[in-house]
Amino acid sequence: MANYNESEFLICLASKLMEDGTTAFVGTGIPMLAGALAKRMHAPNLVPIFEFGGTGASLEKLPLGVGDSRTFHKAVAASGICDIMETACRGFVEYGFLGGAQIDCYGNLNTTVIGKYWPPKVRLPGSGGANDVASFCWKTIVIMRKHDARAFVPKVDFITTPGYLTGPGAREKAGLPPGTGPYRVVTNLALMDFEPVTKRMRLIATHPGVKPEDVVKATGFELLVADQVGTNPEPTEKELKLLREEIDKDRYYI
């Protein structure tokens, strides 16, 4: 096993999910690192979109928030949140990268409260733009830094951000744009997709050294397992060097 930590693995894997020449909503944290890495590796023409207005920034320096000046440095456009969210609502943004405190088998996310709504046991930040991103993007990719039964729960305490809601057809019935929804879940253990018929989360690849049954056991709901479970690629030396020496040299994340 090469010399890398879980965060580095997560970032490199998320980065590989970013397609060249496409548009992707980039949230604070891992998605920004993954975007910066993708632009330096296989996806120089990735168009990162930030919710407060930046479109197509160079990502030469790591943004520390979705509105900071690095989100529109050498961008092709710098507008505002309404323009960006409405652009996504019209279907122009392919990918949305999100995180959460809790996730269920349909990919519904909680970043609002632990416990009852008010007063809550733990007050989390709230939706931010996540609800909008997951409503509008064609493919939502969820990044969870810790794959365990506290995070992967049968029922989230609060559906902040829509996955497939209660299952097949539920998004469309609620009025969300058709053809959208969670696409991948990346964790410190594995990569999941959503089984097309039931829209339930399904294990498709594990990290080197992780067995499918480890992932199933770490999941608080019944995780489907694909017929063929692959193995995720390890970070390369080049990726690690870029991450450590350029992208996150202040070590906010890695």
Place this chain on the structure above:
Amino acid sequence: MANYNESEFLICLASKLMEDGTTAFVGTGIPMLAGALAKRMHAPNLVPIFEFGGTGASLEKLPLGVGDSRTFHKAVAASGICDIMETACRGFVEYGFLGGAQIDCYGNLNTTVIGKYWPPKVRLPGSGGANDVASFCWKTIVIMRKHDARAFVPKVDFITTPGYLTGPGAREKAGLPPGTGPYRVVTNLALMDFEPVTKRMRLIATHPGVKPEDVVKATGFELLVADQVGTNPEPTEKELKLLREEIDKDRYYI
């Protein structure tokens, strides 16, 4: 009687209705001339607002349309039609200056069709921004170049632009913002307001040499007459000089 024509009289009278330091929607034609004159006479701080985005232009040169470059020459802001119309909808525009082919006793205006809707006997330009202006401005001032029974009709063929609709309370009932409506009508013969209780058009002043009964006779509906009918002031030499030598030296209107 001094040496001036009907258009010049109309422009000078409309100009006097423009208050210094206030905001006014300025439509193509007479309102533009009146605005340019007002800014040079008593209202240097008039803020002319043009529907396609110009706010606070200098009006050094006469605009020929509501979107041309003179509508935002040395303006304080140059935005777009939505921003302007929404600003008016929020109550920021005091006056709106409009014209029409037909007007009724409640100040409803027709600029759409003569005859039935389709196919019409005469197809007129349509609302343009007039409907929006008259819906949103606190005070609408209508300028009619020819005061006769063809223009001042019992029932307009088409209510393009709202006056008081069917009478007191009708605007509010329809959902239009309260406290708005027609304020003055200026013609080649006289000045009218709207009687506060019935919201019907009322003669308040005639031009020099015009008798109240002449105006009543020229009106195709029963025109109310104020207890005291005044006389409108004639254009001054200074006003005429400005109009002829500066504002409309190409004689589009005068």
Place this chain on the structure above:
Amino acid sequence: MDVIESGIGELFQPPDPDGFREWVHTRKNTKMVDKVMSEQDAVAKFVADGDYLGTELYGTVRAPMSLVRETIRQGRKHLRVAGQGVHEIDLLLAADLVDTLDITYIAWEVYGISSCLRRAVESGRVKTTDWSNGGITWRFKAAAMGVPFLPVRSMLGTDTLKYSAAKVVNDPFTGKPVCLVPALALDVGLIHVHKADKFGNCRVEGISGFVHEMSRASKKLIVSTEEIVSTEEIRKYPEQTVIPYYLVDAVVEAKYASHPGEMCYRYWRDGEHLQAFLKDSADPAKTKAYLDKWVYGVKNHAEYVDLVGMDRLRQLESEIGAR
């Protein structure tokens, strides 16, 4: 929130946000690719018979006149058109290419009313549905926002509403009546700008009219530009990009393309040309002669510019106000 009133006008282009999304997903390219092409190619590729077409700003001001002339030259028919317009829509009507009009205002402002419109509508050849200028722009804005309608507080109480396709409902928050205008997405939008790069990132100087709304409400979008600038320049002032590249299908370089209208900070309107057309347009034969000379009689915008003549254009440049 019952519907209190429904306009009886025909809805020539019903709102369909999901259909728009599907179009974007399958037909638009979010890659930055070179889209520079001739006006002939742009119109041939992206304007089809029966299309619902829109233009911005309007006939005498920053209008895509060269693209309108090319559309006529190529004989696109049965167009449905959103009309706040002057010269550009008059030409389409004169060439008899329009079937239906969502009309807010078609006339010649300071110069007078439109004979082409009168002939087309009074003869029953062109069907109309009426709106206010605000109303139709909010329809574009609804499409630009990706929603099926927007609430507006004008048009209420009037025949403009009755003969539109708007609806009136009681707002569920305040209980008061409010007008809902349906989203209007164009099959094809034609827009003329001051500057664009080869990918379609565009800048407009002066007022923005409804360029923001219409560019975002167009399934296909052809942009003509006074000049092509580098993407490096675009990236230096990203806040000036009013149309980002992904909205654009074709970029056509066309200096003086707004002639005989004006282009702020560049050239003033050609008043003589406009007034001559307006006068001629009262007579169908003279209208045809105008088209024969200025549209059909030239191969492209370059020939049109030659026909107008550089002396005239330099004169118009000298007449435009500086900042």
Place this chain on the structure above:
Amino acid sequence: MDVIESGIGELFQPPDPDGFREWVHTRKNTKMVDKVMSEQDAVAKFVADGDYLGTELYGTVRAPMSLVRETIRQGRKHLRVAGQGVHEIDLLLAADLVDTLDITYIAWEVYGISSCLRRAVESGRVKTTDWSNGGITWRFKAAAMGVPFLPVRSMLGTDTLKYSAAKVVNDPFTGKPVCLVPALALDVGLIHVHKADKFGNCRVEGISGFVHEMSRASKKLIVSTEEIVSTEEIRKYPEQTVIPYYLVDAVVEAKYASHPGEMCYRYWRDGEHLQAFLKDSADPAKTKAYLDKWVYGVKNHAEYVDLVGMDRLRQLESEIGAR
């Protein structure tokens, strides 16, 4: 168009377009008058106990931090706040001046979550109603458009909608469900800009965030600016005016006012300062000590700048990226 679902969240500031119009008509001045004043006078005149308050952009980016600190110094209480926020709302919460929050996101982005928010809400001191970032901005946009609500296609199907005060209806044009968010007009908005003239015509560089929407959704609006420029300069590039003068009640000159946040093209964020506060804020006593030093311990923004020190500010200026 029946209401299918209504959010159960409290509507802390119900929509009232007619009331907003009345406010504008009786309380706003459309004359161009000099509005330059000190931050003390601006807050004393225009921020009241119980006001519904909003800030733009957010705590680490072009935020009106000097105005927020002055509001705290003057002890405005029982504030109702619209919260997409970081440092600015954390400070208001830390000073215990907030009763209710329309919350979309309050945290510290890259640095972590907010202890001030947790204490305020988990203790039951501050009531919340949740929205998405899009949702709350569209609420401002509705107010800015002068309409009672806007239709939006997010929030649907989630608890974010259930615990909001939005409603779901069937769109009368397509028949599909759509979310309606009620207009949110602020009693007072605080906005920091790059440039303003003495009348309040303002320019912002870089992304516009929600400055357009919030400035137009504010009954009272205090603007702080990095620098005051001449109206002649404003009139030269009128398309750059994002806030026209008539929206503005007070103009406060305040260089470095976004510190410890950044101001694009001027100075970078003070990461050490922000992280020190975030760490301290886990402990109520240390939170108070921060306020004592950085807010109550200075008389005004000039003293705050002295306390930060010009060496530090020059350093932050050197760290911001050029265009």
